[in-house]
Structures are given as structure tokens and as C-alpha cells.
Amino acid sequence: MMGAWRTTVVVVCVLAATSGCSLVGQPDVAAWDEQAHQAVTDATSEVATARLAVQTARDERVWSSYTLVLVADAEKAMGTVQDDTSRLQVPPGRDRDAKDLATLLDDAAAAVQDARQHAVEGRYDDPALLDVLDRAEDRLARAGSRW
Amino acid sequence: MKRYLNVLLGVLTAIGGFVDIGDLVTNAQVGARFGLSLVWVVVLGVVGICVFAEMSGRIAAVSGRATFDLVRERLGPRMGFLNLVGSMLVTLLTFIAEIGGVALALQLVSSVNHVLLVPFVAAAVWIVLWRAKFSAIENVLGLLGLTLIGFAVALWQLGPDWGELASTLSPAEKPAAESWATYAFFGVALFGAAMTPYEVFFFSSGGVEERWTRKDIGVMRANVFIGFPLGGLLSVAIAGCATVVLMPQGIAVETLGQVGLPVAVALGKVGLAVVVLGFFAATFGAACETGLSTGYSLAQYFGFQWGKYVRPRDAAGFHVILLVMTVLAAGVLLTGVDPIMVTEISVVFSAVALPLTYFPILVVANDPDYLGEHCNGRFANLLGVGYLMVITVAAVAAIPLIVITSMGQG
Numbered sequence: 001m002m003g004a005w006r007t008t009v010v011v012v013c014v015l016a017a018t019s020g021c022s023l024v025g026q027p028d029v030a031a032w033d034e035q036a037h038q039a040v041t042d043a044t045s046e047v048a049t050a051r052l053a054v055q056t057a058r059d060e061r062v063w064s065s066y067t068l069v070l071v072a073d074a075e076k077a078m079g080t081v082q083d084d085t086s087r088l089q090v091p092p093g094r095d096r097d098a099k100d101l102a103t104l105l106d107d108a109a110a111a112v113q114d115a116r117q118h119a120v121e122g123r124y125d126d127p128a129l130l131d132v133l134d135r136a137e138d139r140l141a142r143a144g145s146r147w
Numbered sequence: 148m149k150r151y152l153n154v155l156l157g158v159l160t161a162i163g164g165f166v167d168i169g170d171l172v173t174n175a176q177v178g179a180r181f182g183l184s185l186v187w188v189v190v191l192g193v194v195g196i197c198v199f200a201e202m203s204g205r206i207a208a209v210s211g212r213a214t215f216d217l218v219r220e221r222l223g224p225r226m227g228f229l230n231l232v233g234s235m236l237v238t239l240l241t242f243i244a245e246i247g248g249v250a251l252a253l254q255l256v257s258s259v260n261h262v263l264l265v266p267f268v269a270a271a272v273w274i275v276l277w278r279a280k281f282s283a284i285e286n287v288l289g290l291l292g293l294t295l296i297g298f299a300v301a302l303w304q305l306g307p308d309w310g311e312l313a314s315t316l317s318p319a320e321k322p323a324a325e326s327w328a329t330y331a332f333f334g335v336a337l338f339g340a341a342m343t344p345y346e347v348f349f350f351s352s353g354g355v356e357e358r359w360t361r362k363d364i365g366v367m368r369a370n371v372f373i374g375f376p377l378g379g380l381l382s383v384a385i386a387g388c389a390t391v392v393l394m395p396q397g398i399a400v401e402t403l404g405q406v407g408l409p410v411a412v413a414l415g416k417v418g419l420a421v422v423v424l425g426f427f428a429a430t431f432g433a434a435c436e437t438g439l440s441t442g443y444s445l446a447q448y449f450g451f452q453w454g455k456y457v458r459p460r461d462a463a464g465f466h467v468i469l470l471v472m473t474v475l476a477a478g479v480l481l482t483g484v485d486p487i488m489v490t491e492i493s494v495v496f497s498a499v500a501l502p503l504t505y506f507p508i509l510v511v512a513n514d515p516d517y518l519g520e521h522c523n524g525r526f527a528n529l530l531g532v533g534y535l536m537v538i539t540v541a542a543v544a545a546i547p548l549i550v551i552t553s554m555g556q557g
Contacts, residue, residue, distance in 0.1 A: 038557060041397070048396040049405060056408065061415040065258035066423075070404040077401060 027091040036101050036147040039085045043108045044140045046074040046081070050115040051133040058124040067124075071116045078109040097147075104143050111136035150366070157370040158377070160289025165378020166385075167433035168248035169241065169340035169494040171426065172487055174382045175406040176555075177333050178389030179398055180325060182315040186383055188334045191537070192341025193379035197371050198530045199505050202512040202523065203347045204367040207354030209521045214351040215447035218507040221514060226507065231448045233503035234344040235441060240493035241345055242437035243476040246272060247486020248430030251403040255423055262483055269477035272434045276442075276469045281356045281455040288432030295425035298384040301413035307391045315390065325557075332548040332555045335541050336491070339498030341379070342538070345440040347508065352443040356456050361521070388413070401487060438476075442468040491554060498545045501538040509535060 053070040056062045082105050090098040111132045118129050177185045203214050210217065219227030249268045250261035257264075275284060314320065321330050359367065389400060392409035400406060403426060411419040439455075446453030446465045453465040480486065509531045512523045523531065 034557075042399070044397045045399040045401075048398045049408075052392075052396060052398065052408060052412070053404075056411050062408075062411040062419055063256075063416055066255050066404060066407075066411070066419065068258050069255055070402070070408070073402045073404060 027089040029091045029094065032088060032091050032094060033147045035085070035088055036097070037144065039081050039101065039105065040140055040144050040147065042081045043078060043105055044137065044144065046078045046112055047108050047133055047136045047140060050074045050112045051130065051137065054115050054118070054124055054129060054133065057119070058130075064119070064122055068116075068119045071112065071119045075109070075112045075116045078105075078112050081105060082109055101143075101147075104139060108136045108140060154366050154369045156286065157366055158374040159293060160286055161370045161374020162289075162377045162381070163292030163295070163428070164285070164289040164432050164436070165375055166292065166295055166381050166425075166429050167241075167340075167343075168244050168430050168486070168490050169343060169497070170382050171248070171385060171403070171406055171429065172400065172490045173333070173336050173340045173494055174385040175389040175393075175400040177337055178386030179393040179400045179405075181321055181330065181333060182390045182394060183312065183383075183386060184315055184318050184320045185330070185334055185337055186316055186386065187318065188337040189341060189379055189382050189386070192338045193376055193382075194530075195338075195534045195537070196342050196346060197375050198527070198534055199342075199347050199508055200350050200375065201368060201371045202508050202527065202531065203351035204354050204359070204371065205364060205521055206508070206511055206518065207351040208359040208364050208367060209361055209519065210517045211355065211358075211360075212517075213355045213443060213447055214348055214508060214511070215444050216450075217511045217517060219448055219450075221511050221517070222507055227448055230503050230507050231444055233500040234348065235444055237343070237493060237497045237500045238345045238348070238437050238440050238444065239472065239476070240489060240496060241343060242434060242441060242472060243479050244486055244490040244493050245430050245434035245437055246473075246476050247480050247484075247489060248403065249427060249434055250480070251486055252423060252426035252430055255404055255407070255426070261486070262481060265477050265480045268434075269473050269480075272431070272438060273470060273473040275431075275435055276438050276473070277459060277466060281353065284432070284435050285353065288428050288435065291428030292425060292432055294421045295381050295385075295429060297410055297414065297418050297422040297425060298381060298388050301410040301418060301422075302384050302387045302391065304413040304418075305388070305391045305409070307387075312387065312390070326552070328548060329552045329555055329557055331544065332495075332552045335498045335545050335548055336494045336555070338537075338541050339496070339501070339545070340494040341382070342501060342505075343494070343497045344500055344504040345437045347504065348440045348443055349436045352439070352447070352454070356454050358456070364521070403487070438469055438472060441472045442466075495545055495549060495554075498538075498541045500542070502535065502542050505531075505538055506535060 050071050053067050057064070057067040085101060085105060114132055115129060118124060118126060206217065207213055215231065218230050246265065246268055247261065250264040253264050254261040354367065385406065388409035392412050393400065393405065398405060407419055407422050407426065410422045442465045443453055445468050451464045452462045454462060459466050511517060513528065515522050
């Protein structure tokens with residue numbers, strides 16, 4: 001009888017430990033900074049990919065379906081970065097930073113989406129497109145040192 | 148003359164067939180993040196695969212039997228089963244990644260979503276495995292894979308400062324923003340990609356398919372010792388292109404399209420088309436090799452007729468395995484899983500399975516009952532034992548590194 005109780009207690013303890021049944025911790029400022037930095041790094045990569053794809057297409061060094069796949073993949077990856085960031089629990093006193101980060105990522109995503117729309121239409125000669133991507137890259141580069 | 152042509156063909160197909168989706172993706176990822184500071188791992192991996200491929204080729208040429216066949220007989224069913232499970236899981240993962248890689252390569256020219264292409268690719272792979280001759284699979288796809296030389300041409304055309312590029316070869320040149328744990332993770336992944344287990348099983352079973360004898364040991368060694376290192380140079384060229392074009396722009400490689408982008412920058416549409424043909428040939432060829440390897444491994448372990456040198460009706464079990472594995476691979480990809488993620492997982496778990504694959508080969512290669520005078524010499528054993536130690540370290544480190552770095556994220 002005691003053996004059965006002991007087994008039950010051990011099983012409950014193991015289940016509790018492995019199912020996350022523990023105290024919910026306060027959001028960690030350092031961890032949030034690290035994840036914000038990672039999000040900016042990932043977004044920079046996607047914007048730079050879209051920019052290089054558009055520039056290469058503009059120079060007629062790549063065919064349209066290749067460019068379209070590249071920018072569509074970049075757009076999809078940007079969406080993942082935004083989703084992951086939006087799920088982060090913001091530490092106390094960092095609401096402003098979180099809002100800035102969300103705005104930054106929204107702008108970067110809009111720039112990549114713009115590139116994808118141009119790629120679908122096969123229009124790479126619009127000088128404004130590269131400007132938009134360059135500005136998004138510049139803002140991300142500046143933000144990279146913030147977190 | 149015919150002998151020299153055979154050597155040349157063997158070397159060329161060994162070069163063209165060396166690179167697969169794991170090498171393409173991992174080398175580009177590493178080049179874009181770490182420059183050339185991990186090239187030493189490629190060198191280490193290429194020497195390692197040469198050491199063990201030569202042993203398994205020699206076993207096939209002398210005994211007329213393939214590796215799994217002898218591992219089970221020499222080390223018993225329990226060790227053989229461990230070897231089978233470890234290498235089969237990794238080979239199946241690699242098979243899935245290769246079929247996904249073919250679909251991704253076709254997506255780049257058609258812009259049709261790769262998931263929609265998977266059933267057609269899987270059907271094409273199965274038809275080739277069922278109908279095509281072994282030599283045709285090896286030679287045609289191996290030679291087409293040579294088009295990946297486009298990466299070397301692109302690197303030369305990009306005109307980097309060679310002195311500066313060479314200076315990044317040292318591990319000390321690791322970018323400061325990257326941690327040593329991430330560096331080690333990608334080192335293990337590169338090592339796993341270079342030494343992936345299916346290569347030796349395919350190589351030794353291929354030797355039996357082509358009816359190698361002792362007379363073919365010289366040709367086999369030329370294929371291994373010339374073809375594989377030159378294939379390794381293609382891997383370095385892929386990393387070099389990513390270092391020169393993608394790294395300065397902060398682009399992390401997550402798609403096959405990004406792998407080819409530096410070639411477009413350097414060579415334009417024609418160069419890119421040549422390299423995308425190489426993507427197709429390398430992944431399709433490796434899909435056939437990994438598919439066949441799953442059939443070889445199971446059939447050799449359970450002791451039923453296998454191979455493409457017999458009629459399909461005489462090796463029905465072998466062909467049923469090929470069909471089931473192809474359907475399974477396609478089914479996994481149809482769930483929408485990212486083939487690049489499968490590739491990343493397969494190369495790291497390849498490192499985990501390495502000791503299970505290579506230790507038995509070393510044991511069999513030392514058995515005079517099978518190899519007689521062609522047993523391993525001192526030098527081969529020195530290299531073999533040395534590599535087993537390296538392989539064990541990589542295998543033990545792989546899973547902790549996956550956890551610590553979140554699959555190389557940082």
C-alpha cells in the first residue's frame with residue numbers, strides 16, 4: 001500500500017516538473033533584450049535579402065520566378081519574426097521599447113511586402129522601392145545597437 | 148585507355164555527387180555567419196569520409212559483400228540492429244530533405260509552391276529507383292552535379308581580396324557577435340554534413356552493384372582520394388560565395404534561393420541557371436542515393452535479396468521498401484514542414500549517429516577472414532581510430548549544443 005502511494009507521489013512530482021506546473025516567473029529584462037536583438041537581426045536579414053533580390057532583378061541578373069520566390073520567402077519569414085515578437089511578455093517599464101520594436105518590425109515587413117508586390121508585377125525599375133528597403137535597413141541597423 | 152576513362156568518369160561523378168542538400172545549405176549558412184573560419188571542419192570531414200569510404204569500398208571489392216551484410220554477421224544481430232536503427236533514421240531524414248530540396252530547386256524556376264511539387268518529385272524519384280540502371284543514376288546525375296562548379300567560378304568572378312579572404316580561415320576570425328557554442332554547433336553540423344552515413348553505405352553497396360573485384364581497388368581509391376576532396380572544394384566555394392556576398396549584408400541563409408543569390412550577383416542569369424541545374428542534380432542524385440541506402444540497409448540486415456543488378460521481381464522486398472520510404476518521405480513533406488529545417492536537423496543528427504556507422508566498418512576492415520591481405524594497415528588504423536575519437540566527441544557534443552544554442556540561433 002505504501003509502495004503504491006510512493007509511486008503515485010513520484011509520478012505526480014515528475015508530471016508537475018515536466019508539465020511546467022511551477023511558479024510563473026516575472027518577465028526577464030535581459031531575456032527580452034536578447035530576443036528583441038534577435039528579432040532585429042532576423043528582420044535585417046530578410047530586408048537585406050529582399051533588397052539584394054530586387055537589385056539583382058533590376059540589373060537583369062536573375063529571372064522573375066527566382067526573385068519572386070526569394071521575396072515571398074522573406075515576407076513569410078518577416079511574418080514569423082513579427083509573430084514571435086508579439087508573443088513576448090514585456091517586462092515592467094519596457095512598454096515603450098516594445099511598442100518601438102513592433103513599429104520597427106511593421107515598417108520592415110511593409111517594405112518587404114512592397115518588394116513582393118513589385119516582384120509579382122515584375123516592376124523592378126521603381127526607384128522608390130529600393131529607397132524604402134534602404135530606409136528600413138538603416139532603421140534596423142540603428143535599432144540593433146539599442147538592445 | 149578504357150581504364151583511364153573509367154577512372155576519369157568515376158572521379159567526375161564522385162565530385163559531382165559529393166554535394167547534397169546538407170552541404171549546400173550548411174556551407175552557405177556557415178559562410179554567411181562565420182566567413183571561412185569553419186573551413187577546417189570541411190577539410191576534417193572530407194579526410195574522414197575518404198578514410199571510411201576507402202575502407203567500405205575495399206570491403207565490397209574484396210568480399211563482394213556490402214557493409215551492413217558483414218556488420219550483422221561479424222558483430223552480431225544486436226550491434227547490427229543498433230547500427231541499422233541509427234543510420235536508418237538519419238538516412239530517412241536525409242531522404243526527406245533531399246526530396247524537399249528537389250522540390251525547392253524546381254520552385255525557383257517555376258515559382259510553384261514546393262509542397263505542390265513534392266508528389267511529382269517523389270513519383271519521379273521512385274520511377275528512377277525502380278526503372279533506371281544503377282550506372283545511369285550514378286553517372287548522369289553525378290555529371291550534372293558538376294555544374295555546381297559555378298560556385299567556384301562565381302567566387303573567382305566576385306573578385307574578393309584573396310589575402311583578406313584567406314585571413315578569415317583561422318578559427319580566431321570567428322565574428323565577435325557569435326558565441327563559441329554557436330560556432331561549435333555549426334562545426335558539428337558541417338562535420339555531420341560531410342560525413343553523412345548514407346555515403347558509405349551507398350558507396351559500398353554500389354561497389355557490389357557494379358561487381359567490383361580486387362582489381363577495382365585502384366580505381367575505387369582514385370574516386371575517393373581525388374573525387375571526394377575536389378567535391379569538398381565545391382563546399383568551400385559555396386561557403387566562400389556566401390562569405391563575400393551575404394555576410395557583409397547581414398543575410399542569414401534560410402532558403403535555397405539565398406544559397407544561389409551570390410551566383411546571380413556574380414554571373415547573371417546563365418550562371419544562376421547552371422547552378423540551379425546543379426541544385427536539381429545534386430538533390431535528385433542524393434535522393435536516389437539515400438532512397439537506395441534505406442533499401443540496402445534494411446535488406447542487408449534482414450538478409451533478403453537486394454540491389455538493382457537483379458530484376459525487380461527477384462528483389463521484390465527491396466523495391467517495396469523503396470516505395471514505402473518514398474511515400475513516407477512525401478507524406479512528411481506534404482505536412483508543410485520546411486525542407487531546410489529537415490536538412491538542418493538531419494545534418495546534426497547525422498553527427499549523433501556517426502559512431503554507430505563508422506565503428507563497425509573499422510572492425511570489419513580489420514578482419515582477415517573477410518579481407519585477407521587487404522586488411523587495414525597501420526596507417527589506415529591510425530586514421531580510423533583517430534577519426535573514431537573525433538566522431539565520438541562530435542556525437543556526444545551534438546545534442547547539448549542543439550539545446551544550448553536553440554539549433555544554432557545564438
